[in-house]
Amino acid sequence: MTEAILISILVTVVGAATPILLAGLGELVVEKSGVLNLGVEGMMLVGAVTGFAVTTMTGVTFVGIVAAACAAAGASMIFGYLTLTLTANQVATGLALTIFGIGLSSLMGAGFVGQTVERIGPLFPPALAEHEHLRILFGYDPVVYFSFAMTLVVAWFLRRTRAGLILRAVGENDVSAHSIGYSVISVRYMAVAFGGAMAGIGGCYYSLVLTPMWAERLTAGRGWIALALVVFSAWRPMRLLAGAYLFGVVMTLELHAKAAGFEYVPPEFLAAMPYLATIVVLALISLRKSVGSQAPACLGQPFKPST
């Protein structure tokens, strides 16, 4: 394979990895606070359709991305209100959020099917971004760099800051955190909102950069893969980054296989690969003995403070 092909493969891998990295980072923070939000797929779809609609209407991609983050965070607040304030079952509510996101995005997007927007260009000037070799480093759009930056920020936040310490404490033992005097519910609300915003940005990456157009259910289950990635990462941001790129490779197999001449492999098999790979990866990491204890101890449990 030539260098040019390798570079173009790398570019598609980055494209496939970026949205699940963003959504996964958001969910990682949510789960660290002790909340399991299974609505990632739904929030990504809400973000995807909002980002596309707002970008089409304003013509400014940046505004579209911000709107996507806000809309998905708003959707996550439905989940937050039900599970945190009303202590509803988190699994059921997360599923409901996904079903809701699918319905809402189809409804909102009905008028946008078939339209296209202009893809976001690279962050760096053409001299770097279109350079034969340097484009490996500089040839990407701003969202890609944002996803790297957020990986570092989340890692730093959880490890080094006091707010991160409190967030981890809330996920580790909500009763204790409450009795020391932290507001478990507010911390979790903020985490859920962050998770929603990140899922929204991840979602709109599909409709604004990858396709770039709106189609019903265009995230095709990537939100669930992001959830699996969080488990795979053992709740560590740096491993999440590695996992997202690993999946980026698997998800782009379909494209590469054709390019590499593997024509006898049925395309349906390649399309099923990311999902099969997710199952295999989840099975493999569970062979590691301590995986259960790496999960935040209060993950998925409702908390109702007595006053």
Add this chain to the structure above:
Amino acid sequence: MLLELEKRKQPSRRMLYLTPVISVLLTMIAGATIFSLLGYDGPGAVWAIFFVPVLDIGAWQDLGIKAAPLILIATGLSIGFRANVWNIGAEGQYVMGGLAGTGVALATWELEGWWILPAMCFAGVIGGALYAAIPAFLKTKLNVSEILSSLMLTYVSIQLLYFLMRGPWKDPEGFNFPQSRMFNDSQLLPEIGNTFVHLGVPIAFIVAVIAWYVLSKTVFGFEIRVVGAAPHAARYGGFNQKRTIWLALLAGGGFAGFAGILEAAGPYGQMVPQFPTGYGFTAIIVAFLGRLHPAGIVLGALILAISYVGGEIAQSSIGLPNAASGLFQAMMLFFLLATDILVTYRLRFGGARSGGAA
């Protein structure tokens, strides 16, 4: 006005049964409002979706046909949900059941006999159950979340369906359309009387009754409930949690697979790429709306069937987009989960507390 929540001394049974009704009513109100704001005829949409199908006797047969797979799948899922086993891949098990039964049909397409249809149904149940055995194995042996594995397998099953439809199982006389042969008369579910209601519909209702008996009267039903409510107590009572996970998933998969082959041998009469229509996901809503109880599930399935049929009516009568009924279904589940708190808490109006409460 101040609203306050006060914990009940024990959960209210009345609210347990009342909240699903309240949530359906709230969905109608919210739906009418939202669709009005979106520029549609909101009250008209609610009328078309929830009332027209009930008032139109001609639509009743359609309601039964739509409710049957929902009843079957939701009953199977409710066994799992009771035991805290979150099988959300019923859609995939439904597809695999349909494919397994279709496999039998294609193998016997030149034959005739009373035994063919039961063999297809049997294959459907086994196909769905085996597909659910994968998450069961992963959960009990490797502690992999059944939520993620069962859902991932749904996407895989759909790719398998596409592959079979485009390749090996394509009808050789089908003008290259990606779909299977039509089933022959020995392979199709008979219709009842002079209706177009197939035999699967009464079967679904009978299965719900049997499920009710097993879940409420037997040690198996008790085991499922205890494992879901308190795993430690279940182990203390002598129940094996892993065995329960296996049974719950196999039952869920078997029921979904059964629904799959009944759909293939009933309304479709063949296998097509459009076979997965989301019954597996809608059944999750049905199971919750029915409070995981077979009688409730029958009612819940009818309501969801109404919203499906009504959605089609609203699409043609007032131009409501297809996605609207999905949104209504999601809202129903949201409202149900929100009003759930009324089972354990009581609403108090204007209760200003005295003293030092900040």
Add this chain to the structure above:
Amino acid sequence: MSDGVTSRLELTGITKSFPGVLANDDVSFSVAPGTIHALLGENGAGKSTLVKMIYGIMHPDAGEIRFDGKPVQVANPKAARAMGVGMVFQHFSLFEAMTVLENIALGLDEAVSYSELESRIRAVLEQYHLHLDPHRTVATLSVGERQRIEIVRALLLTPQLLIMDEPTSVLTPQEVAQLFDTLRALAKRGCSILYISHKLHEIVELCDKATILRGGKVVAECDPKKESSRSMAEMMIGGSLKEIEKAEGRSFGAERFVVADLSLPADDEFGTTLRNITFSVRAGEIFGVAGVAGNGQNELLLALSGERPVPFSDAVKIDGTPVGMLGADARRRHGLCAVPEERNGHGAVPGFSLIDNAILTARNRKNMVNWGVINSRLAERYTDEVIHTFAVKTTGASSPAGSLSGGNLQKFIMGREIMQAPEVLVVSQPTWGVDAGAAAAIHQEIVDLAARGSAVVVISQDLDELLAISDTLAVMNEGVLSRSLKVGEASVDEIGLLMGGVHGDPEATREYAGAAHVA
């Protein structure tokens, strides 16, 4: 303590109610500076609710809290800490997966760099002669060390009032002695201590003053030094204590329950591995297992009840039949019933009716199942029998287990097992969180069951309880069971040393081994 000194803490007319319960009813008392003040009462007397209001976790419905003479509204624990109130919880508010340092940082209200915090922690440890490694993960620490984290966390704020909620319930006698030294040193520096307990001999030994709560009300104030344990106990329970009736000079029958070389690896990284547990219980004998919580008692109960079968059949024998590899259901058929420590979610399902909870363990021994179908009439009849025989206060057999008080639920669970007439009964913490009346009734039932010829194993953290009811006793420490001691021949000091054993901090154990005086 003269009247001229402003009280450190003064409560007037504090009232707090929950649906169906009046937890605190017009409670008034005051704590003087530099004193150790006992708050005494049974489980459910309202002690924990009261201190939670002082610490701002809950808010009173009525009444006034004054601190150093000034009326205060304690909005939250942060406000309490700012005022100078520290608290050490009964159930520690610690984070298992985090380090000691992180845990302490979480208890501070301002952000302090870890290096500065560490030097401050070391200063406090030095000042009070405590041992603790700031970089260890909490999950790896003993219970005594965990409590030290809570104490250091409170001391870093140089509190004016330190609230200790049942601090000794999980400590060895030697650790208790060390804790008392720390508390006395603290009081000498002027800090008031509000000491919550139901252990009377500790209060006599430690406290300057005692306020006694019963049913949410203050029923007495006294000077513990001038009272006997018995007189305070009677004020606490509002009646006279009933002695356990136990026949003198009993003889035991053949060995009914034999455990030989039972070993079982921990099922998670925070668990305890059981090592070569060996003991035998004869017909009519009550065998006590003492020890500080978290030394493998839970694992032992699971291994004995069959909830975690062991890989060797011969490790557990009932009347000579090997049952080691059998599960809980099969062992019950062989005559072994068990009562776990945790009632809610283990011994009973709170959301289930009492009938369903009877079906949970009695379905086979009481023939409630035919061809897989449950005979609910028989189940209801058995439930009614248990409710009647054991005087369980409930609105009926179909009310949920969660609606019963702790003591009543425990009576129901004990009754459910005892009325199955087991050959062997294994009970863990039979009176944990139970009021004195119910505790006495439960003790009597255990003694009576043994008198009818059953072999009984009682696992308890409460040494007084074991000394009162058991015939033979052994101590559990880090998954190892000591040799059996005859009750009456063993001294408390000896038992205490076995409890401390190799556990925790060897230096401290040595240091205080001689100094332990436990009444």
